[in-house]
Amino acid sequence: MQLMMQGICKAFAANEVLKAVDFHLDGGEICALLGENGAGKSTLMNILGGVLPADAGVITLDGAQKVFATPTQSLAAGIAFIHQELNLINDLPIYENMFIGRELTKKNGFLDHAEMIRQTGDVFERMGLAIDPRVMVRDLDASYKQIVEISRALLMNARLIIMDEPTTSLTDPEIQRVFAMLRTLRGQGVGIVFISHKLREVIEICDRYAVLRDGVMVAQGRVADTSVSALARHMVGHEVASDAMGHQGTRGEERLRITDLTLEPYYRHVSLTAYAGEVLGITGLLGDGRSELMSTVFGAQGDYQGEIRVMGKAVHIKSTGQAVALGLGYVPRNRKENGIVKDMSIVENGSIVMWPRLTRHGLLDHQAQEKAFDTQRRALSIKLGRTRDPIMSLSGGNQQKVVLAKWLSAEPKILILDNPTQGVDVGAKEEIYDIIRALADANVAVIVLSSEAQEIIRVCDRALVMYHGAVCDEVMGERMTEHEMMRLATGG
Numbered sequence: 001m002q003l004m005m006q007g008i009c010k011a012f013a014a015n016e017v018l019k020a021v022d023f024h025l026d027g028g029e030i031c032a033l034l035g036e037n038g039a040g041k042s043t044l045m046n047i048l049g050g051v052l053p054a055d056a057g058v059i060t061l062d063g064a065q066k067v068f069a070t071p072t073q074s075l076a077a078g079i080a081f082i083h084q085e086l087n088l089i090n091d092l093p094i095y096e097n098m099f100i101g102r103e104l105t106k107k108n109g110f111l112d113h114a115e116m117i118r119q120t121g122d123v124f125e126r127m128g129l130a131i132d133p134r135v136m137v138r139d140l141d142a143s144y145k146q147i148v149e150i151s152r153a154l155l156m157n158a159r160l161i162i163m164d165e166p167t168t169s170l171t172d173p174e175i176q177r178v179f180a181m182l183r184t185l186r187g188q189g190v191g192i193v194f195i196s197h198k199l200r201e202v203i204e205i206c207d208r209y210a211v212l213r214d215g216v217m218v219a220q221g222r223v224a225d226t227s228v229s230a231l232a233r234h235m236v237g238h239e240v241a242s243d244a245m246g247h248q249g250t251r252g253e254e255r256l257r258i259t260d261l262t263l264e265p266y267y268r269h270v271s272l273t274a275y276a277g278e279v280l281g282i283t284g285l286l287g288d289g290r291s292e293l294m295s296t297v298f299g300a301q302g303d304y305q306g307e308i309r310v311m312g313k314a315v316h317i318k319s320t321g322q323a324v325a326l327g328l329g330y331v332p333r334n335r336k337e338n339g340i341v342k343d344m345s346i347v348e349n350g351s352i353v354m355w356p357r358l359t360r361h362g363l364l365d366h367q368a369q370e371k372a373f374d375t376q377r378r379a380l381s382i383k384l385g386r387t388r389d390p391i392m393s394l395s396g397g398n399q400q401k402v403v404l405a406k407w408l409s410a411e412p413k414i415l416i417l418d419n420p421t422q423g424v425d426v427g428a429k430e431e432i433y434d435i436i437r438a439l440a441d442a443n444v445a446v447i448v449l450s451s452e453a454q455e456i457i458r459v460c461d462r463a464l465v466m467y468h469g470a471v472c473d474e475v476m477g478e479r480m481t482e483h484e485m486m487r488l489a490t491g492g
């Protein structure tokens, strides 16, 4: 298999997103497609996947010119696309999702459920997964959904697989499992495009890299000849400074105290305290219960046992509205499902929690809304066309920044951030880390949930490690190392 894309151009209205881009891929290689948020990575792959038409340019597969007008045509040519935003149907079981658009039927024309279940089960076994193919997608955690999408591409026997940020909600052991599959596929001659902002993963798994900056292909080469910092420099166009670690926030008054909190089957007997002026990390592996724990604090599940105190006062938080009124903010981990309102504009999404404050005589003050959002847009350098455009027109990383903007503008006393840099590029990651530290300096109690040890070390004063729904230890100072956190997270 050999793919060539030449002179690809694409504009959205006046916004030129791809400017005569060349890209190529051979069978049996994994090529990283890199670039800042909004650089044009997803757009380029959407053209290859038949999701978007190009304005100009040529695509050839094994020397034959191709035009993919629909995703089905691209799929028929052996190209499987794992999208950045999850693309599964919640109301169907896993196995039916695996065969959407190419369902297996029996001779009498009825769906062959048994065969679809069997083939799905086979792929899961190859991936080392213990998931029942008959489970409804709705009941899966985000990271399992991602794994199901990857399995679906495997099942298609694709010759070329496009993976648009496939590991954003996976933790290390799952990522390793996915990488093992990718190596097997590479060995079988499959070509893989790997889009990611996790540059260490890129170095680990990819053979080649190609970097887009503002719609122009600015660098290409072999991964063996480069480094994380060189890749970051290509993406951003200048050096990316990573601040030294070792924080000493001055601990202020107690803001949040949780005592003996239990919600079966997710977590049990969890106690912790978060203070003003401090960044508290919570880390662990998939299924450790940290996301469920913090969504409880934000009012998502009222039927917990134990005590929650906010600013020293015992409260029973039953709704998110109540949590907001108490001064809590919460950036959830799965942006598409919980973080944004898809039918609303960028500015509406970015200011929704401020609406009560922006309303006069029952009417929303649009000017005040634009002004408040503009402050955050600058602070986070959100890349957008017009603020009234739909949120879905933004690149994934910029959507994440809008979710952050929303909560920053609410000026919470306690801010909970679950996986705050998912899909965010290296430069913007550093900006978000700086903002998190600045919030703590401004006396906010910040809680960061992350499975990336590097992230915890970079931004937190201390961190709790969870294992199977319980806090197993607290690390800080010299003990806050990648090795130690991994040891605790695996129950060691």
Ligand SMILES: Nc1ncnc2c1ncn2[C@@H]1O[C@H](COP(=O)(O)OP(=O)(O)OP(=O)(O)O)[C@@H](O)[C@H]1O
Pocket: 012, 017, 035, 036, 037, 038, 039, 040, 041, 042, 043, 044, 084, 383, 384, 385, 392, 393, 394, 395, 396, 397, 398, 423, 425
């Ligand atoms: N359907 C659309 N309508 C209008 N503009 C769009 C649309 N899709 C993408 N864009 C714009 O095209 C540019 C490139 O977006 P794209 O999604 O390709 O970026 P990306 O490199 O994948 O970024 P990220 O790392 O954040 O996912 C952005 O400025 C985005 O706002």
Ligand SMILES: [Mg+2]
Pocket: 041, 042, 043, 084, 164, 395, 396, 397
């Ligand atoms: Mg993208």
